[in-house]
Amino acid sequence: MEKAAANSEKPLIYITRDIERALGKQPDANYRIITNRTPYAESIQKLYPAWTTLIESAEMLDTSDLMEHEVTLETLSRVKADVLVFKNNSRIESIAKTHGWNLLNPRAALAEKVENKITQVEWLGKLGDEWLPPHKIQTAKEIIWNKEPVIIQWAHGHTGDSTILINTPQELKAVQEKFPERLARVSTYIYGPSFTVNVVVAPDKILVGNISYQITGMPPFTESAFATVGNDWSVPLDFLTEED
Numbered sequence: 001m002e003k004a005a006a007n008s009e010k011p012l013i014y015i016t017r018d019i020e021r022a023l024g025k026q027p028d029a030n031y032r033i034i035t036n037r038t039p040y041a042e043s044i045q046k047l048y049p050a051w052t053t054l055i056e057s058a059e060m061l062d063t064s065d066l067m068e069h070e071v072t073l074e075t076l077s078r079v080k081a082d083v084l085v086f087k088n089n090s091r092i093e094s095i096a097k098t099h100g101w102n103l104l105n106p107r108a109a110l111a112e113k114v115e116n117k118i119t120q121v122e123w124l125g126k127l128g129d130e131w132l133p134p135h136k137i138q139t140a141k142e143i144i145w146n147k148e149p150v151i152i153q154w155a156h157g158h159t160g161d162s163t164i165l166i167n168t169p170q171e172l173k174a175v176q177e178k179f180p181e182r183l184a185r186v187s188t189y190i191y192g193p194s195f196t197v198n199v200v201v202a203p204d205k206i207l208v209g210n211i212s213y214q215i216t217g218m219p220p221f222t223e224s225a226f227a228t229v230g231n232d233w234s235v236p237l238d239f240l241t242e243e244d
Contacts, residue, residue, distance in 0.1 A: 011081035012104070015066050019044055019052075021086045027051035032079065034072050036060050064091045076101060087111065117153040117162070117185045135187040141180040145169040149189040154182060163226040165189065193239060196231055211236045211244075 013032045014022040019041040022033045027048035035041055037054035045052040055061065055071050063085050066072055076083070076099065085092055088105035089112075096103040105111070113119050118137060121128050128135075133151075143152070145166075152175060154162040166172045194216055198209040213235035214228050221229040236244075 011079055012084055013076065013079065013081045014084045015063055015072065016086050017060060017062050017066065018086075032075075032081065034066060034075065036066070063087075064089075064095060067092065067095045073099070116155045118155045118183055121185060133187040133190050135185055138184060138186055139180065140176045140182050140184055143172060143176065143184070143186055145172050151187045151189050153185045153187070154179075165225055193235075195236060195240070196228075211240065213239065 009030045011030045011032065013034060015034045016022050017036060019033060019035040019038070022035065023044070025031050027033055027044075028051055032051045032053065033044075034053045034055065037056050038060075041052070041054050045054055053071060053075060055066060055069050061069065067083075067085075082104050083096060083101045084104045088103065088108045090108045092105075093103065093108045095101075113123060121132070121135065121137060124132070140152070143150075150166050152164040152166055156162060164171075164175060166175070194214040195211050196214045197211045200207040210233055212231035212233045215230040215232060216228050217225040218229050
């Protein structure tokens with residue numbers, strides 16, 4: 001069955017901590033998923049048993065640990081495939097290089113430059129001045145309370161844990177006492193809903209995905225005010241105009 005489904009394309013294996021990240025495409029002979037065993041991942045494996053590999057562990061393994069697991073090593077020795085992960089970093093890059101895998105993600109150094117909240121301002125240059133909210137780069141101890149809410153963002157973070165809304169001088173003082181020398185991007189707080197649009201910039205065209213409402217900070221799914229817990233593609237029809 002597997003041999004009949006294969007074609008001339010080189011297979012791709014998506015290795016990810018959370019299977020949801022890999023489900024933008026239906027698993028098949030040329031698109032396989034390796035991830036942690038969870039109840040939801042098991043439901044996907046029932047639909048695509050030949051193309052979904054679940055790794056059993058006492059705790060959720062991150063991507064780099066999944067890459068080094070014996071099940072993954074055996075799979076990639078048997079299936080000569082390219083490798084894709086959700087977010088590249090230097091450790092993931094090193095593992096792929098050690099095993100001779102072709103990692104399709106952008107280089108870790110480029111991802112760091114683009115996503116780091118501090119260097120992001122540097123490479124955006126004048127575009128940052130035009131399109132980012134008014135901002136400054138300061139150490140935490142240098143931030144002055146101006147009686148208005150501000151957003152503090154550290155250089156790194158994930159799912160909202162590097163973004164802090166400061167509403168009071170007491171909240172600012174607590175951050176300054178804990179991380180006085182840490183460099184931050186301090187931005188004016190913009191009120192209103194958040195929307196997500198995924199864009200691919202290619203040499204000959206720009207591909208734009210559908211706009212979605214970013215469901216953020218919703219208990220009981222998260223305790224972080226800025227953690228994204230989902231997306232709703234119908235809400236923008238009510239919030240946004242055709243011009244938007």
